[in-house]
Amino acid sequence: MGKLGISIYPEHSTVAKDMEYIALAHKYGFKKIFTCLLSVEGDKEKIMKDFKETISFANQLNMEVMVDIAPRVFGTLGISYDDLSFFSELGAYGIRLDMGFTGNEESIMTHNPYDLKIEINMSNATNYLDNIMNYKPKKGNLVGSHNFYPHRYAGLSYSHFVKCCQTFKKHNIRTAAFISSQAATFGPWPITEGLCTLEMHRELASATQAKHLFATGLIDDVIIANAYASEAELKQLSLLNSGLLTFNVDLHETITDLEKKIVLEEFHFYRGDVSDYLIRSTQSRVKYKNEEFKPTFTPDIKRGDLLIENELYGQYKGELQIALKDMKNSGKTNVVGRITEEEIFLLDHLEPWGKFQFSLN
Known part of the structure; x- marks a missing residue:
């Protein structure tokens, strides 16, 4: 199952506020925390003390803290890639390399005696990962995550994202990507125009972004990049099932009680004999074959509409469908209803035999 995460930026907040946010995320089942040690400007001792206190609190809640670090910070803190005791003492679950080395260093780091995870950047479609693999890393300690982009229009294109992810999936490396909270107000830098991996996600609800990432089958863990997400967003994300695509829907007033039950309570899967026009979920027509399905609201059909065949369709009555094209x-x-406009694109990620469900918007 995929895990959910949050991000904290101690340099831009207080230990108390970060702890409050961590506790709230933990309440909703979040398991991961991303944080930055990209700069240690100012009082190094205080920064490290605050870091340690916050990480210790997260560890008590069994949350995994990944610390992002730039190579220049290694120099500032007097740390060497072949001695990661500093991060073990900090209580980190692992370290993310904002910029990489040459491949051999990363491999050596995965063999650290503390079993710290070494997380590498997934957003550049180069031979970086293949190169590290050539140096025989301890694979269980190697993970990947994408970058996030505060600058509008600078986020990854979907096609590039897929290309990057496929390299990691080929080597069976755990993957993560970032989504943007629409309520959060800050990230690691002054620019705040959202903070997501994929540009197409920037204006979407956080739960819709997460659904998309999970539905691609390319991302294991989803992390909110900016702080602080609202409790409502955390709750919506906590209700997601990473293995079951859930569409937000609006139901029409003409829907009957039985049709509503079919939409919201029955188990749906996409039949394997694929049509260009419809996703068919046929079990309801078997289960309710003796029930009445009178004609109700029958306008022309648009992509994203939820359909239930009425009794004029003979043996098809009671079958649920999602329209893929206008008809x-x-x-x-x-x-009987319609997938919310911003989630209609998720239909592209529902594959034959895929399981799905609906949730009221």
């Missing part, structure tokens, strides 16, 4: 309605199909 004429012969009057035999009740249009």
Whole structure:
């Protein structure tokens, strides 16, 4: 199962506020924390003390803290890649290398005696990972995560994202990507125009972004990059099932109680004999074959509409469908609701035999 995470930026907040946020995320089942040690400007002792206190609190809640670090910070703190005791003492679960080395250093780091995870950047489609693999890393300690982008229009394109992820999946390395909270106000830098991996996510609800990442089958863990997400966002994210695509829907007033039950309570899967026009979930027509399905609201059909065949369609009555294309309605199909506009693109990620469900918007 995928894990959810939050991000904290101690340099821009207080230990008390960070702890409050960590406790709230933990309440909603979040397991991961991303934090930055990209700069240690100012009072180094105080920064490290605060860091340690916050990480210790997270560890008590069994949360995994990943510390992002730039190579220049290694120099500032007097740390060498072949001695990671500093991060073990800090209580970190692992370290993320903001910039990489040459491959051999990363491999050596994975063999650290503390079993710290070494997280590498996934957002550049180079031979970086293949190169590290050539140096025989301890694979269980190697993980990947994408970058996030505070600058509008600078986030990754979807096609590039897929290309990057496939390299990591080929080597069976755990992957993570970042989503943006619409309520959060800050990140590691002054610019705040959202903070996401994929540019197409910037204006979407955080739960919709997460659904998309999980639905690609390319991302294991999803982390909110900016701080602080609202409790409502954390709750919505906590309700997601990373293995079951859930569409937010609006139901029409004409829907019957039985049709509503079919939409919201029945188990749905995409039949394997694929049509260009419809995703068909056929078990309801078997289960309710003796029930009445009178014609109700039968306008022409648009992509994203939820359909239930009425009794004019004979043996098909009671079958649930999702429209993939616009179609004429012969009057035999009740249009009972619609996937919310911002989630219609998720239909592209539902594959034959894929399981899905609906949730009221």
